[in-house]
Structures are given as C-alpha cells and as structure tokens.
Amino acid sequence: MLNRRTLLRGAATAGALGAVWPLSAALSPAQAYAAAADLGVSWDPKPFTLGVASGDPMPTSVVLWTRLAPDPLAAEQPLPAAVEVKWTVAEDRELRRKVVCGTAPATSLLGHAVHVPVHGLRPGRTYYYAFEALGQRSRVGRTRTAPVGKVDKVRFASANCQAFHDGLYAAHRGIARENLDFVVHLGDYIYEHGQVGGSHIRDHDGPEILTLADYRKRHALYKGDPSLREAHAAHPWFLTWDDHEVVNDHSGTTGDAPFVKRRAAAYQAWYEHMPARAETGLPDIRIHQQRRWGDLLDLTILDLRQYRSAQNLADGTILGADQRAWLGRQIDSPSDAWHCWVNSIMLSQLAKPAGGYYFTDQWDGFRTERNSVLGQAHRKNLQDLVVITGDWHSAFVDDIRPDFDNPDAPVIGTEFTAHSVTSGAYSAEWNATNGPVMGKANPHLKYFEGNRYGYDVYEVTPRRWSTHMRVIGDRKVADSPVSTLTTFHVDRGKPGSYEDPATIGSAAQYRRR
Secondary structure, eight states, X not given: OXXXXXXXXXXXXXXXXXXXXTTOTTSOHHHHHHHHHHTTOOOOSTTOTTOEEEEOOOSSOEEEEEEOOSSTTSSSOSSOSEEEEEEEEESSTTSOSEEEEEEEEEEGGGTTEEEEEEOSOOTTOEEEEEEEETXXXXXXXXXXXXXXXXXXXXXXXXXXXXXXXXXXXXXXXXHHHXXXXXXXXXXXXXXXXXXXXXXXXXSOOOSOOOSHHHHHHHHHHHTTSHHHXXXXXXXXXXXXXXXXXXXXXXXXXXXXXXXXXXXHHHHHHHHHTSOOOOSSOSSSOOOOEEEEETTTEEEEEOOOSTTOOOXXXXXXXXXXXXXXXXXXXXXXXXXXXXXXXXXXXXXXXXXXXXXXXXXXXXXXGOHHHHHHHHHHHHHTTOOSEEEEEOSSSSEEEEEEOSXXXXXXXXXXXXXXEOOOSSSOOOOHHHHHHHHHHHHHHOTTEEEEEOSOOEEEEEEEOSSEEEEEEEEESOTTOTTOOEEEEEEEEEETTSOSOEEOTTTTTSOOSEEOO
C-alpha cells in the first residue's frame, strides 16, 4: 500500500516561510521567540497569551476555556501552583449586562488551563465572556447556546488538518469573519512529527514530540497564530480528533508502554488547550457525543482513534464496542432532523483500479464494521444523512451506499470531505493524473479537488443542505482572500447531492458528468 506520508513528502509546497523552527532544542528562549515572530506568531497580552475559546454549546450550557501561559513556549509556567481566575458571561460585548460570573482555579496539574462549564443560560442566545487573573483581563469572546424547538436555519463551518509548518491560517481568519452558529473541528489540530520533506521550514521542525511538555509547547505555538485565536473567540466549537494529535496513523488500543504514556500526555495537552467538556477523566476522555440544534440538526460526533483496533482485521473495529453500540442506538431511534455525522477520516470507499484501497487507515481498513453501520442505517431507513469529514487534505463529494461494491445499491446519504486549512496536499500533477483514476474506480465519487486549501461552510434549512467550499488564495499569506470554489446541495428527503449550476464550471480534477 502506498503510504500517505511518502506521498506528502513529494507534495508541492506553496513557497518557503523561510525561518528556523521555534521549538528547536538548540535555541535559547530569546531565539525561540524571535524565530516564532519570524513565522508570523504573536500572542495576546500576558497571562492570557493563548486567547479564549468556548465549546460544546447546549441549550442552557457552554464550556468556556483559557490557559494562563505568560511564557507560552516554556515547559513550565512562571506561576504559582494555583491561580484564581474570575470569569464573566454577559449579554453585551462590554460585559455590562452580566448574566453569570464566578471563579475557577488554574492549577499547574493541568498546565494552568481553565475549563468552566457554564449553566443556567437561555437557549439560542448570543453571549460574551472574558476572564481576569493576576490583575489582567483577557480578550472578550463571543459564544452562542443551542436553540430548542423549531429552527429555520443553521450555519456552521468545519476545519481540519492545520500543520503549522505548512502555512499561515488565512482559513481561520475567514472562519472568524463568517456569520456562523458554531464551528466543528474534524481533527489534526496539531502535528506531532519532526522534520518532514516538503516542509516550508528551511532548518527543521525540531524533534518529534513525546512528552507532556512537548505537546504543551506545540499547542501553544499553534495558538500563536492570531487567526486561530480569532476564530476561537468568534464562535463556539465542537471538537473531535484524528491521529496527529498523538502520532501518525496510530491505533488507540494497541501499543507498548512508551506509546501508552505518550498517548496520555497528548490527550492531556489536547484537553488543556481545547474548550472541551470533560465527561470522563484523563487520560481516557470521552469525546463521542450527540448534540442537537433545535429540531433541525442532530450532530453525531465520532471518535475514530481512541477505541480502534489494528487495520484490515476480519473482526476489526474503528469505533470500539461501546461506541458502536451507542451509534447503533442513534440509528435505531432517530429524530426527524438532518443527521450529520462528524467524521475525522473518510467513510466512503476509495478503491484502487487494480484492486485494494488507497489508504486503509480510514474506514476502508474496517470494512466489516462499515458495512454493519451503513447496513443498519439502510434497514432502519435513516433519512437525510450527511457526513462531514477531514484528513485527506483535498475535497471529495461522495454518495454513501450500504454496499460500495454494488453500483446498484441505493444512495442513503452524502459525504463531504473538506480541504485542509494548511496541511500539504498532493502535487497538482498527482491530482490531475489520479482524480480521473479515482473517479473511474469509485462510481459513488462525484467530485474531487486537491489543489487548494480552506474550509467548508454548511447552510442547513428544513428543505435543503448546502455545502460551500471556501478556499484561500495563498497559504503563505495571513490575510489571503477567501472565495467560494463550488457549492453542493442535498434536498431534504432525496438522498444524494448535486452541484449548484452557478459553480459547476469551477476547477476540479474530477467531476462526474
């Protein structure tokens, strides 16, 4: 099987950022911060250098996040073991019409991160929030609670695969400026590896990260991109993860003792830097969940890393027994809403012309379980299913069928795989050659475009789902303009997608006619 990392090593780059990697071990602290500045990094004023965020919006609750990090690239912060942090939620950006406030401890045990599950809010409302500590106040963030009852429209975005060494976050700048109800991150928020070929960094990416201190510094560096902090402050986020939050192509249930220790460190650092609701304790955080946006949208957020077995086993699982049973219950008792599965790696089959599959790290490596899940969805007549996916660094649109090997099997849903924020895609030559090859070998594949970077915006009404593929002009440019490459629609009650006539002439390496 062709290894994805091998392909990425040959990927065309968008140009050199031309700077030394700030986390290189040979650098002094002053040199590290100078190198970070050369990469366009800046932080909010101390101690709230990493900004603020909100997440997991529910009708009466939302999680607020910050982390005190006056020295963001340091392994340990120059702070007391515990710092009291005040938080405020209000109806206005000036925080004059206060709704609720309180205090929370920021302790060294969790890297001085703060997670506040705020309760008692009103459904479907916009709120503003901020933190205070050590005589300083954070920037003001904006959040929104989920509505209840009848909803006429929801508008949200997804982002995925944002390798910091591959470019600047113009896509997050675009997300921050969109009129959205929330954002979904589909995984690969950070990358763990050291030097890779094709990197824009002339020197090196530093060593592969292994420890809690390593992961903390990597997350803090990523948060140094001002556009990422702006996107977090602008909207509440739902979150899942993929492999690079820990290590490339890992299986969460297999590995030796060093891997188990590394995974625990990675998951803790992820939690310390995300507006996540801790429903179970570290390091085994439960992140799969279902969330509703009124009567219009059900979000089923999947965890496709923590419980999976090895690939290509007859009885292999990508979900794990408990999550598989949980998903089965969602399928058996669906609401009368759009059903959106938040999926970090491609669900649809991607077969090679001569047999086999391009990448079995995705659902193609767990075919028995995929057939079981989609067969159940078909038998139970699950309606209005849309799957949103990341990982591939390219855009795909697929019809979902319960049996991908049978072109006469009914279409039961649509999968939209989004472009990456920055992570290197395959070369234009590879895309031009292989787009038609993939299309010919996979009759359910309707669209492929791999030369661009960006994010997707989803506009959902009771009658139609629309996916707008937003792309940036140049990932070397922090304020690169955003445009809409194309738009696909799914009509309520009619499985399958179609491209908007106004954008059907846009560039692509494959489009089924």
